[in-house]
Amino acid sequence: MTSKERFISLCSEIHRDGIKELMEWLENSDFYTCPASSKFHLSCEGGLLKHSLNVYDELRRLLVAYPEVKVSDESVLITALFHDLCKVNCYKTEMRNRKNPSGNWERYAAYTRNEEFHYGGHGSKSVYLIQKYMKLTDEEAVAINCHMSCWDGNTTVGESYTQFPFAWLLHVADESATYIAES
Numbered sequence: 001m002t003s004k005e006r007f008i009s010l011c012s013e014i015h016r017d018g019i020k021e022l023m024e025w026l027e028n029s030d031f032y033t034c035p036a037s038s039k040f041h042l043s044c045e046g047g048l049l050k051h052s053l054n055v056y057d058e059l060r061r062l063l064v065a066y067p068e069v070k071v072s073d074e075s076v077l078i079t080a081l082f083h084d085l086c087k088v089n090c091y092k093t094e095m096r097n098r099k100n101p102s103g104n105w106e107r108y109a110a111y112t113r114n115e116e117f118h119y120g121g122h123g124s125k126s127v128y129l130i131q132k133y134m135k136l137t138d139e140e141a142v143a144i145n146c147h148m149s150c151w152d153g154n155t156t157v158g159e160s161y162t163q164f165p166f167a168w169l170l171h172v173a174d175e176s177a178t179y180i181a182e183s
Helices: 003-011 019-027 047-065 073-082 122-131 138-145 157-163 165-181
Strands: 091-099 105-113
Touching: 003 019, 003 047, 003 073, 047 073, 047 165, 073 122, 073 138, 073 165, 122 138, 138 157, 138 165, 157 165
Parallel strands: none
Antiparallel strands: 091 105
16 A cells, blocks of 8 residues: 555545545645655655654554543544645755765755745644644644644643643654654
């Protein structure tokens, strides 16, 4: 099964109003082919898709380690698979020059940010994009909005994690996917 097939199969387990429209939007975007970042983790074709699946796998693993955190399977799918929708339609490829190991100049393709829709924060933009199609629970919205923790300059994120421990687990799953599974 390809990553795209697995993603679509997992999303078929979401039975919320608007999921069909959200999936159509993803299909007509660059979600399945864009990188997860311009130069860091999974800066490659399909990187965002792979990262989203990695976060899902890490989140499932963490929920086994923290059985006291109770959350629906649907919430796990939604938060993990859609937490980084803010990166959809945000990258373009451009040609750059560099010296190769032999000391000769060569051209190579590199990703650069070219955001079509500027909203503001990383997590808040993902929440906004999802809710254009599908209603989120408070816990899901907080988890997605706070998945970057303090990296976004959110100095009160700990209060959100205290109120919704699942939000902290999504953050840890995202970090684990980025710095362990994808390194």
